[in-house]
Amino acid sequence: MDCSLIAASFSWTSLDSWIGIFWMAMGLGFIIFVHELGHFLAAKSCGVKVEAFYVGFNVPFPKLFGVTVIPQYLLKFTIGETEYGIGNLPLGGYVKMLGQEDTPTKNEEVASAEDEDVSSSTDEGDPESDQTSEAEEDVLTNGQKLDPRDYRAKSVLQRFWIISAGVIMNLVTAPIFALLAYTWGVPEIPARVGTVIPAGPAYRADFRPGDQIVQIGEDDATSAVTFSDFVEANALVGTEKDAVHYVVRDGEKEKIRKSVRAEYGVIKIRYRNIAAVGIGADASPRLAKENSIMIGSGAYEAKPALQNGDLILTVNGDKVVHGSDLKALVAKHAGQPVVLEVARLGDQPDAAVDADTEKLKVTIPVKKKKTLGLIMEFSPIVAVQPNSPAAKAGIVAGDTLLAVNGAPVGDPLTLGFRIRKFALSKKEIEVRLKTGDRTEKTVRLIPRLPFAPGFRDNTPVSVDELGVAIKVGNVVQQVVEGSPAAKSGIQKGDRVLSARFVAAASDQKTEVDQMSMPLENIDFVNQENIWPTVDSLLQRRLPSTELILKLERNSEPLEVSLKWAYSDDICAEQLGLRLSSDEIIKKAGSLGEAVSLGFKRVGKDAGRIFNFLQALTTGKISVTSMGGPLTIGNVAVSFAQENFGKFLAFLAFISVNLAIVNFLPIPVLDGGHAAFLIWEGVTGKPVNENTQFIASLAGFIFLIALMLFVFSLDILTFFF
Numbered sequence: 001m002d003c004s005l006i007a008a009s010f011s012w013t014s015l016d017s018w019i020g021i022f023w024m025a026m027g028l029g030f031i032i033f034v035h036e037l038g039h040f041l042a043a044k045s046c047g048v049k050v051e052a053f054y055v056g057f058n059v060p061f062p063k064l065f066g067v068t069v070i071p072q073y074l075l076k077f078t079i080g081e082t083e084y085g086i087g088n089l090p091l092g093g094y095v096k097m098l099g100q101e102d103t104p105t106k107n108e109e110v111a112s113a114e115d116e117d118v119s120s121s122t123d124e125g126d127p128e129s130d131q132t133s134e135a136e137e138d139v140l141t142n143g144q145k146l147d148p149r150d151y152r153a154k155s156v157l158q159r160f161w162i163i164s165a166g167v168i169m170n171l172v173t174a175p176i177f178a179l180l181a182y183t184w185g186v187p188e189i190p191a192r193v194g195t196v197i198p199a200g201p202a203y204r205a206d207f208r209p210g211d212q213i214v215q216i217g218e219d220d221a222t223s224a225v226t227f228s229d230f231v232e233a234n235a236l237v238g239t240e241k242d243a244v245h246y247v248v249r250d251g252e253k254e255k256i257r258k259s260v261r262a263e264y265g266v267i268k269i270r271y272r273n274i275a276a277v278g279i280g281a282d283a284s285p286r287l288a289k290e291n292s293i294m295i296g297s298g299a300y301e302a303k304p305a306l307q308n309g310d311l312i313l314t315v316n317g318d319k320v321v322h323g324s325d326l327k328a329l330v331a332k333h334a335g336q337p338v339v340l341e342v343a344r345l346g347d348q349p350d351a352a353v354d355a356d357t358e359k360l361k362v363t364i365p366v367k368k369k370k371t372l373g374l375i376m377e378f379s380p381i382v383a384v385q386p387n388s389p390a391a392k393a394g395i396v397a398g399d400t401l402l403a404v405n406g407a408p409v410g411d412p413l414t415l416g417f418r419i420r421k422f423a424l425s426k427k428e429i430e431v432r433l434k435t436g437d438r439t440e441k442t443v444r445l446i447p448r449l450p451f452a453p454g455f456r457d458n459t460p461v462s463v464d465e466l467g468v469a470i471k472v473g474n475v476v477q478q479v480v481e482g483s484p485a486a487k488s489g490i491q492k493g494d495r496v497l498s499a500r501f502v503a504a505a506s507d508q509k510t511e512v513d514q515m516s517m518p519l520e521n522i523d524f525v526n527q528e529n530i531w532p533t534v535d536s537l538l539q540r541r542l543p544s545t546e547l548i549l550k551l552e553r554n555s556e557p558l559e560v561s562l563k564w565a566y567s568d569d570i571c572a573e574q575l576g577l578r579l580s581s582d583e584i585i586k587k588a589g590s591l592g593e594a595v596s597l598g599f600k601r602v603g604k605d606a607g608r609i610f611n612f613l614q615a616l617t618t619g620k621i622s623v624t625s626m627g628g629p630l631t632i633g634n635v636a637v638s639f640a641q642e643n644f645g646k647f648l649a650f651l652a653f654i655s656v657n658l659a660i661v662n663f664l665p666i667p668v669l670d671g672g673h674a675a676f677l678i679w680e681g682v683t684g685k686p687v688n689e690n691t692q693f694i695a696s697l698a699g700f701i702f703l704i705a706l707m708l709f710v711f712s713l714d715i716l717t718f719f720f
Contacts, residue, residue, distance in 0.1 A: 200278025297576020373483020388467020
């Protein structure tokens with residue numbers, strides 16, 4: 001949930017997706033072009049002969065049955081003495097100068113090639129070479145006379161200028177991208193809590209939906225904190241110490257100090273480890289622009305009908321400002337028809353609401369919860385939220401819920417709904433528990449109205465009315481008499497191994513394309529606590545859909561097919577609405593403001609990159625948090641589809657990133673060459689050739705290994 005990036009949907013058949021790919025290729029290609037152009041212009045300014053200028057590497061791939069499958073060049077042509085082109089591997093680019101090698105090859109191995117370069121240059125009678133001074137012609141290396149236009153024939157300062165020019169160009173273009181972004185308008189997500197993952201670090205630190213994060217660390221914020229700032233701060237502090245945040249909460253006069261320690265496993269991204277605290281950003285109270293009404297839900301039957309882009313103003317008369325308000329108010333009125341007052345805006349911005357805006361009241365009918373008649377085993381309490389009714393009553397992690405008001409707990413997924421009436425009437429309930437030492441205790445408490453708990457696959461669930469989190473397992477504890485599960489022959493003690501929803505052939509396209517329902521099996525073998533996900537997906541399925549369960553009974557496998565039924569007394573918790581993300585468009589009102597915002601953005605990006613590198617090298621964050629070219633391309637395409645200002649801001653970030661990373665003191669990179677030149681400038685002697693070779697070879701191997709590692713992560717993430 002600590003993910004501020006929600007990628008736009010991609011489809012190979014969508015024109016928008018291909019437009020996004022076009023802009024991604026143009027933007028990233030331009031950044032590489034500008035970097036290499038810096039080297040090119042600097043080399044020309046110093047009189048160095050440039051033999052090749054390439055965007056992308058022209059790698060010779062082997063032929064397949066004598067046929068060239070991947071051409072070495074996508075494009076190449078020669079103007080004057082320089083060959084220009086686009087290589088077949090879009091992972092960078094290069095400028096090939098006379099006498100300068102980027103690959104770790106010993107001088108002895110290229111001596112003959114250098115002799116050919118010198119004689120070739122002389123034979124050409126290049127007018128620029130005729131303009132060089134006699135002093136330049138006398139430059140020697142290892143007793144060998146160099147072409148005056150050879151890179152090695154230039155002074156240390158000239159070579160340093162050539163090496164650093166690419167980085168300088170990226171640092172120049174980054175604020176240009178950024179100011180263009182703010183001229184267009186850059187969406188930013190406020191650092192307001194929308195959901196909290198039960199039992200996660202933020203849950204245990206008592207973060208609540210609606211909390212506005214106004215300060216990170218002990219120093220006062222100099223600008224509004226964004227959700228990205230919050231996510232990055234927690235990830236970069238890592239798992240070894242607490243991060244400090246200050247929040248503003250409704251009903252509290254002072255800022256509240258929160259100390260929370262990020263953990264791995266809160267965010268589950270395949271093959272990647274990212275430290276997080278378990279918070280999702282708040283949503284807007286405005287319906288999404290597309291597919292905002294879930295088919296078959298209560299909202300689907302609203303009268304009059306809701307429309308994409310409607311802005312929700314009130315719920316049963318209570319004002320709605322944020323998405324978390326809507327969720328809390330809907331939970332408060334669960335079991336009753338919900339009356340929404342909406343402003344019909346269409347494609348207009350939220351700010352367009354005025355006295356002339358069409359407003360109407362929409363009634364959403366009550367929908368009963370879909371049920372299978374299965375009650376699954378649940379764990380002892382794994383976390384108690386501070387300041388909750390449970391915490392105040394002395395309930396602790398390790399206690400097991402046994403009964404509420406003398407009745408068995410029943411289905412843990414509906415317990416909150418069943419005790420919510422006591423929260424509304426502020427009446428006390430009696431809760432019987434078994435403690436960790438297997439003794440029993442009884443406490444009395446008044447439940448609270450629920451917040452907007454987060455929900456992730458294979459995580460605990462929250463009984464928010466009590467303020468406790470439990471795990472719901474995959475072993476059947478009880479089968480309700482007369483239910484679909486009972487009719488299918490499921491028995492107590494059966495263990496669920498996998499689940500799969502199967503829609504009727506006529507409904508399958510609707511479920512997949514319009515409802516985004518997954519087709520694959522839900523595996524319980526490595527995800528024992530994923531039953532709540534199955535229950536959640538069931539609520540959104542069409543009437544024709546059946547659930548296929550693979551079970552284990554007495555070590556023997558069996559498979560059953562289940563229809564579902566409506567509950568007699570439990571109502572659906574969700575209205576069936578998809579909300580827009582809560583974004584604020586930050587747009588400059590003048591050129592001066594755009595320049596100011598652009599430079600601030602670049603400075604912030606540079607700080608983020610330095611902090612990431614520091615956290616990476618000190619082990620505060622996992623190396624699996626890095627992204628490769630597929631990740632970068634995917635983000636670029638998504639941003640180009642979503643908002644062009646966001647895309648331009650991303651290009652500014654990539655420009656700064658390229659500049660900083662490329663100037664790290666790693667041999668083969670520009671920073672490695674610069675380090676050698678600094679040594680030569682200080683000592684008056686170049687670094688020993690063997691030392692340069694060994695260092696360059698080590699740097700080359702490191703970069704190849706790093707590239708293969710991040711590329712493998714990308715492939716695993718996107719294709720497996």
